[in-house]
Amino acid sequence: MLNEPCKPVCPDVSVVRGRSPLTPIASGNVKYFHFSQNNTGGRFSNSDDLAENVVIAARSAKEANERAQALGVYFDGVSKDYDCSCCGDRWSEAYQDSDSDAVPSVYGTTLVEYYVNSTMRAYNVRKVTIVHNADGTRETWSRADVTP
Ligand SMILES: [Zn+2]
Numbered sequence: 001m002l003n004e005p006c007k008p009v010c011p012d013v014s015v016v017r018g019r020s021p022l023t024p025i026a027s028g029n030v031k032y033f034h035f036s037q038n039n040t041g042g043r044f045s046n047s048d049d050l051a052e053n054v055v056i057a058a059r060s061a062k063e064a065n066e067r068a069q070a071l072g073v074y075f076d077g078v079s080k081d082y083d084c085s086c087c088g089d090r091w092s093e094a095y096q097d098s099d100s101d102a103v104p105s106v107y108g109t110t111l112v113e114y115y116v117n118s119t120m121r122a123y124n125v126r127k128v129t130i131v132h133n134a135d136g137t138r139e140t141w142s143r144a145d146v147t148p
Pocket residue numbers: 040041042084085086087088
């Protein structure tokens with residue numbers, strides 16, 4: 001399905017919505033788990049579903065890890081020989097249910113704060129974040145105007 005552009009949150013930020021391949025889950029007690037991609041081997045491995053930051057709605061860390069893997073995330077990449085040992089694992093799993101936020105966030109910062117009001121370093125704001133919601137929809141957040 002094609003992504004439909006929606007109104008940007010502000011002139012600098014674009015949020016593109018679409019449907020993810022993930023199966024919807026019940027929305028009660030959903031938390032948002034942030035998976036930060038490490039650019040092992042000097043590159044990111046991105047797709048329609050995966051970016052530098054991936055945020056997944058789930059009811060537990062276990063469910064978040066399962067949904068992440070359904071999108072192509074893998075864990076223990078160095079020991080499986082997918083990732084180079086000097087750079088480390090590309091993805092790390094969520095260990096605890098409390099490793100989560102009530103709203104989609106990266107490093108505990110809400111996406112509006114991160115992209116719109118950000119006082120973070122420009123490099124971070126240039127990263128793309130894809131949110132996978134409980135209903136199976138996907139939002140891609142980016143801010144292309146910021147230069148490092
Ligand atoms: Zn390396």
